[in-house]
Amino acid sequence: MSLPNVLRTKSSGRDSYHHGDLRAALTGAATELVRKNGPDHLSLRAVADQVGVSPSAVYHYFPSKESLINDLGDQLFKKMAVMQREALSQIPGNSARSARLRYRELGRTYFRWANSEANLFRLMFGGFCKADQRDSHQDQEAFVMLTECLDDLLATGVITPAMRRYGELISWAAVQGASTLIIEGILPEAAFEELLDGLELAMRGGGK
Amino acid sequence: MSLPNVLRTKSSGRDSYHHGDLRAALTGAATELVRKNGPDHLSLRAVADQVGVSPSAVYHYFPSKESLINDLGDQLFKKMAVMQREALSQIPGNSARSARLRYRELGRTYFRWANSEANLFRLMFGGFCKADQRDSHQDQEAFVMLTECLDDLLATGVITPAMRRYGELISWAAVQGASTLIIEGILPEAAFEELLDGLELAMRGGGK
DNA sequence: CCATAATCTGAACACTATTCAGATACCAAC
DNA sequence: GTTGGTATCTGAATAGTGTTCAGATTATGG
Known part of the structure; x- marks a missing residue:
């Protein structure tokens, strides 16, 4: 991507190309989404979106x-x-x-x-x-x-x-x-x- | 479709273009699939397939x-x-x-x-x-x-x-x-x- | 400063629910 | 017995899903 990713802090969000603590951010966002929409209806893409990362990034921390x-x-x-x-x-x-x-x-x-x-x-x-x-x-x-x-x-x-x-x-x-x-x-x-x-x-x- | 649909009996399966009792067949197939794969992982298309009907036919009997x-x-x-x-x-x-x-x-x-x-x-x-x-x-x-x-x-x-x-x-x-x-x-x-x-x-x- | 490893992206594939215009077949009336 | 009407089902399309993988990007240790 060619956009400047200088938006968030390193600890809780995004500093640069790398995310800081993506694993925790993913589980946090996932918990929030399950809370709202139920355990079925959990979408990996929605989780990735919430965190501001591409869907495939998830697979670096969870095999599925x-x-x-x-x-x-x-x-x-x-x-x-x-x-x-x-x-x-x-x-x-x-x-x-x-x-x-x-x-x-x-x-x-x-x-x-x-x-x-x-x-x-x-x-x-x-x-x-x-x-x-x-x-x-x-x-x-x-x-x-x-x-x-x-x-x-x-x-x-x-x-x-x-x-x-x-x-x-x-x-x-x-x-x-x-x-x-x-x-x-x-x-x-x-x-x-x-x-x-x-x-x-x-x-x-x-x-x- | 141009295939000859003369395969099953009217009561439990398929006689012709119409099905006989599609609603019951759908719930039956759905129960079987839930039994095997769990309530999440239930696929409408798989249900329709099992019964031998197109996915959209389901919506004539269930709104969702x-x-x-x-x-x-x-x-x-x-x-x-x-x-x-x-x-x-x-x-x-x-x-x-x-x-x-x-x-x-x-x-x-x-x-x-x-x-x-x-x-x-x-x-x-x-x-x-x-x-x-x-x-x-x-x-x-x-x-x-x-x-x-x-x-x-x-x-x-x-x-x-x-x-x-x-x-x-x-x-x-x-x-x-x-x-x-x-x-x-x-x-x-x-x-x-x-x-x-x-x-x-x-x-x-x-x-x- | 550079090479290597860690991390993330984009595009693709096969799958999903849902919608809708149209094809098909049954049934009743003539 | 043909015809019209109606219930029923199809095909294609849309938007969304999990997952894979080659490649782009960045951090890090020598």
């Missing part, structure tokens, strides 16, 4: 569109784990009360993410990025937070030992499923808090 | 690819309800035992469908077909079956009244979520039976 999407998935799982950790850090303490608040907040954070970024949530769990091609450390990190929370609930006598055994599985599955059913318009948004009530009751021993 | 996919979603929800009803019909009886078996079988049928037809499951719950554009009678039918099953569990004293209140929500959400997490490779397949154990224990009152 699919691998770019896989990378997005990785980042999103990481981001989700960060949000969970932040949420937990704001509810310290060893009491039964704080453990219960943490438990609910873990679920709420999960759902809030799903509900506010439905398209990103769909990217994560809609078969677009394969788990075996992902750094499974993220999944484990989220799992560990839930495990610690459940341990606290058991230690403070909130939940029964019998239910503790199924804590991670039931909690994760229920929150994941409710999130999906709500963002797809099958259940109303208010159903989530009700689910948390039910979950807590179940883990405590189910009442009479 | 999206509306075809919406129709697929409708059919799949219907099919799922049928499978649930069939599964239930094989476990009659008013005993606590039969009610418990029905409860588990409802969950298993849901998961078996998700696990054996992951791509169709993704089509249903991955944001491809909108719930408000769907005949919501299907959702309600599945919901009613679960409700009746839970009523039986309550009547036979298997579950507590307190948990009965959350029965549909927790069960549906947990089964839906576990199905997703398993078919996406995040949880192992064996986790589902464990989830059913946990769910049943939770609904019974959670043990000690």
Whole structure:
């Protein structure tokens, strides 16, 4: 091209022929586009356009569109784990009360993410990025937070030992499923808090 | 075209220039292609090819690819309800035992469908077909079956009244979520039976 | 300062959804 | 039984897609 490419800075955009950090710019633009248009309807050319680069430049950093999407998935799982950790850090303490608040907040954070970024949530769990091609450390990190929370609930006598055994599985599955059913318009948004009530009751021993 | 189109029968394929039941043939072929290649990667042209018709013929029955996919979603929800009803019909009886078996079988049928037809499951719950554009009678039918099953569990004293209140929500959400997490490779397949154990224990009152 | 390696471009290929004017075949009326 | 009308399907065209690759451009180390 014969145009003078002296438009942007080197760190976040374009200084010259080379881009600085094209890989990060691409994933950033891709995330934004998925957010707006959904994981299907992601166009490599639109991503390249947004960044101000030719479509073929993408293939220097990702062997295919699919691998770019896989990378997005990785980042999103990481981001989700960060949000969970932040949420937990704001509810310290060893009491039964704080453990219960943490438990609910873990679920709420999960759902809030799903509900506010439905398209990103769909990217994560809609078969677009394969788990075996992902750094499974993220999944484990989220799992560990839930495990610690459940341990606290058991230690403070909130939940029964019998239910503790199924804590991670039931909690994760229920929150994941409710999130999906709500963002797809099958259940109303208010159903989530009700689910948390039910979950807590179940883990405590189910009442009479 | 100048080729002699005397190849197939009128009911299922092609008799002549006209097709007989093109709409059904299209949705059938589309379902098969989604099954194999996933809800993204569905190509209208491939669907038309499979049926032996030109791409533009599709637009006589569906205003867009999206509306075809919406129709697929409708059919799949219907099919799922049928499978649930069939599964239930094989476990009659008013005993606590039969009610418990029905409860588990409802969950298993849901998961078996998700696990054996992951791509169709993704089509249903991955944001491809909108719930408000769907005949919501299907959702309600599945919901009613679960409700009746839970009523039986309550009547036979298997579950507590307190948990009965959350029965549909927790069960549906947990089964839906576990199905997703398993078919996406995040949880192992064996986790589902464990989830059913946990769910049943939770609904019974959670043990000690 | 120059050669080499890293980076990006342009054009091409095969594919996609969608539109529309026109061809084709069925059906009903005469 | 021919004819007109109508539902149905085709062909071609448009605009957009992922992907490849030869070549242009720039940064970097000797």
